[in-house]
Amino acid sequence: MYKSEQLALNIRQLIENGAWKAHSKLPSLREQSQISGYSLMTVLNAYQELEAQGLVYAKQKSGFYVAERLNQTERPVPSSLSLNAHIQMNSLVFGYLKSIQSADVSPLGSAFPNAELLFNPKLMQILAQHAKRKSSYFSHDHMPPGNYELRTIIANRYCLQGIPTHANDIVITSGALDALNLSLQALTKPGDFILLQETIFYGAWQAAERLGLQVITIPEHPVSGFDLDSFEQALKQYPIKVCWLMLNIHNPIGFSVRDEIKQRIASLLEDYQVYLIEDDVYQELYYGTQKPLPMKYFDRQQRVLHCASFSKTLGSAVRVGWVYAGQFSNAIQHLQLMSTVSASPLLQNTLVDFLSHHHYEKHLRQLRKQLEKHKKVFYQQLKQRLNPTCKIHYYSSGYFLWIELPAYIDGYTIYQLLIQNKIGIAPSQLFRSEQVSQNFIRLNCSFAWNSDIAAALDVLSEVIQQHITQYTHA
Numbered sequence: 001m002y003k004s005e006q007l008a009l010n011i012r013q014l015i016e017n018g019a020w021k022a023h024s025k026l027p028s029l030r031e032q033s034q035i036s037g038y039s040l041m042t043v044l045n046a047y048q049e050l051e052a053q054g055l056v057y058a059k060q061k062s063g064f065y066v067a068e069r070l071n072q073t074e075r076p077v078p079s080s081l082s083l084n085a086h087i088q089m090n091s092l093v094f095g096y097l098k099s100i101q102s103a104d105v106s107p108l109g110s111a112f113p114n115a116e117l118l119f120n121p122k123l124m125q126i127l128a129q130h131a132k133r134k135s136s137y138f139s140h141d142h143m144p145p146g147n148y149e150l151r152t153i154i155a156n157r158y159c160l161q162g163i164p165t166h167a168n169d170i171v172i173t174s175g176a177l178d179a180l181n182l183s184l185q186a187l188t189k190p191g192d193f194i195l196l197q198e199t200i201f202y203g204a205w206q207a208a209e210r211l212g213l214q215v216i217t218i219p220e221h222p223v224s225g226f227d228l229d230s231f232e233q234a235l236k237q238y239p240i241k242v243c244w245l246m247l248n249i250h251n252p253i254g255f256s257v258r259d260e261i262k263q264r265i266a267s268l269l270e271d272y273q274v275y276l277i278e279d280d281v282y283q284e285l286y287y288g289t290q291k292p293l294p295m296k297y298f299d300r301q302q303r304v305l306h307c308a309s310f311s312k313t314l315g316s317a318v319r320v321g322w323v324y325a326g327q328f329s330n331a332i333q334h335l336q337l338m339s340t341v342s343a344s345p346l347l348q349n350t351l352v353d354f355l356s357h358h359h360y361e362k363h364l365r366q367l368r369k370q371l372e373k374h375k376k377v378f379y380q381q382l383k384q385r386l387n388p389t390c391k392i393h394y395y396s397s398g399y400f401l402w403i404e405l406p407a408y409i410d411g412y413t414i415y416q417l418l419i420q421n422k423i424g425i426a427p428s429q430l431f432r433s434e435q436v437s438q439n440f441i442r443l444n445c446s447f448a449w450n451s452d453i454a455a456a457l458d459v460l461s462e463v464i465q466q467h468i469t470q471y472t473h474a
């Protein structure tokens with residue numbers, strides 16, 4: 001962790017604990033430098049980091065102050081558990097994905113990072129070499145559970161994080177969604193209860209709809225991201241078989257849950273004998289130096305099926321994913337051989353070469369740096385444009401910003417108005433059931449700032465402003 005990150009974390013804890021109240025002034029840069037022993041530049045970086053996270057704000061010629069949003073008394077009361085027995089999300093997601101597909105729609109609604117950042121010439125060179133080899137077309141080792149060398153490389157990456165893993169624990173899939181779907185299908189039968197976070201990637205809702213499952217949701221905790229009390233209450237109250245959770249670089253909100261909370265989730269999974277499907281598809285897109293630990297790290301009883309892919313780091317053209325399936329490897333392969341069968345042998349072979357020669361790490365370092373830079377610019381630009389009643393949830397990772405609009409504004413209405421102007425954004429209806437509030441939108445901030453993006457954000461802020469004006473004058 002950088003020194004500035006450590007300092008920002010210390011200050012964040014003081015704010016979250018209520019030791020520093022809203023609108024109180026932070027020590028000046030010079031004072032903080034003397035207190036902490038860090039250089040002025042480190043302190044400035046830490047303060048700017050906190051500002052970007054929305055935890056402090058700067059007043060010109062005066063200094064930095066604690067922002068209002070984390071003040072204990074101002075926290076929204078978490079909504080309660082909810083049961084969703086008849087999910088109908090598929091048509092909405094289908095319509096949405098179709099609407100943003102066209103090349104002339106501004107890509108702020110896309111779930112994928114800017115393709116220019118993902119394109120890697122070395123990867124394409126290796127792919128071209130493999131495309132010329134007959135063995136890439138006729139080999140059989142790509143069939144479930146997938147190319148052994150690729151599985152070994154992935155297993156070694158788990159070992160580096162302190163998670164003992166063998167190639168046989170891994171099943172290669174056609175992207176993370178395939179891994180997630182196969183895992184859920186292997187662990188459930190129609191009518192079973194599963195637990196989701198209240199706000200979750202629409203793929204989870206779609207899978208539950210397709211498999212005829214009953215969904216219990218727990219609200220997000222406004223500070224830590226994960227509400228342990230609601231989680232425990234849900235496990236007590238309902239016969240939950242499987243949880244599908246996203247605890248690192250959450251899509252769409254962006255938070256990563258602290259290790260102490262993950263540890264407690266693992267104990268509760270053991271106590272209640274529940275399995276967890278962990279969606280960790282953005283795991284590599286952290287900023288700084290510390291890769292967040294997956295739930296798999298805390299999994300002593302082999303209850304976690306950890307799913308991830310290369311799609312968010314190398315692009316949708318390299319749709320290869322995997323599941324740490326462990327004891328469920330066979331069950332998942334059975335389902336795979338009846339459905340998606342295998343990821344392309346050409347891509348699996350290419351990835352083996354690309355990963356074994358350490359090109360991936362270099363690519364990831366550059367990607368993370370660019371994403372951080374772009375997201376900070378988006379945040380600053382949005383702060384200047386949006387009415388201050390809109391809250392921008394900034395987290396130091398990934399490439400999404402989650403924007404909370406005033407309670408009377410509906411995310412889907414904003415989406416509909418913007419898509420008429422060829423601007424795509426993702427409304428909260430894609431991620432949350434109709435039983436909960438829908439005044440949120442997600443923006444993809446992985447793009448370099450340019451006049452088209454500026455114009456799109458101008459229209460976005462105008463549309464929101466019109467709603468605010470109408471409401472306040474009504």
Ligand SMILES: Cc1ncc(COP(=O)(O)O)c(C=O)c1O
Pocket residue numbers: 111112174175176177178201203246251279281308309310311312319320321
């Ligand atoms: C949270 C989350 N999980 C899973 C997926 C699917 O990943 P893949 O493209 O590797 O199938 C996505 C894609 O947008 C996602 O956002």
